[in-house]
Amino acid sequence: MDKKIVIQLEQAAVYQRENLILLDVDLEVEAGEFIYVIGKVGTGKSSLIKTLNAELPLFQGKGEVLGFQLAGIKNRAVSQLRRKMGVVFQDFRLLTDRNVFQNLSFVLQSTGWKQKTAIMERVIEVLNVVGMLQKKDKMPYELSGGEQQRVVIARAILNNPEIILADEPTGNLDPETSEEILDLFIRLNEEGKTILMATHDYAVIAKKPARTLVCAHGKLSDSEENKEVIEFENLLESNI
């Protein structure tokens, strides 16, 4: 079977307003890959992810995600693209004024789902996937950090996205909970979803070594198939 490329960047530049963050980014991601993005604080991991999500505009170079051209992308296309991409961002919190079920049904309603029964079934389905069905009537403040993150992941997969972008999804969690969240991503990946995850969490990388993109010194390097955690640490320390 032909390989399907879901993300392609060619000589792309990542900007935060007028500040250049990453230059000459070349990246090709195949459907079904699991990829980490690592790098020290402020090196551009989040900015890269936000560029792929069309949250930051692509001014320079070529970028294509799931068939959508990022340069000059129109609002309508951004909405269509985001429906095919699930996001699990650290600063992408649950709505605090509604319970778990309502947080999820709200997303379906605002992405065009009309039928009450279909909405209910889909919410129950994704809550089951993340093991949170029992907590569907809880308010976000009644949940632990790990539980909230599970709900955020459930929200990200509501519209059955092809790609999941995750920015430090285990950032504020204890090691055991981090591992459970990683297991969820591994399962979603095994079901065919492409995962791109920015992380500082070497325990996560050690548990599931995978292709890793390194942000450093304004460039993105691709250490395909790195298997050793130690190597990742070396990569971060060296002047690449």
Ligand SMILES: Nc1ncnc2c1ncn2[C@@H]1O[C@H](COP(=O)(O)OP(=O)(O)OP(=O)(O)O)[C@@H](O)[C@H]1O
């Ligand atoms: N909204 C913004 N406006 C201007 N500059 C920004 C903005 N957000 C981030 N930056 C700058 O862009 C650079 C890259 O930030 P980014 O958040 O992508 O890094 P990161 O590698 O994800 O860091 P962290 O590990 O802290 O999340 C930093 O120098 C940061 O100060």
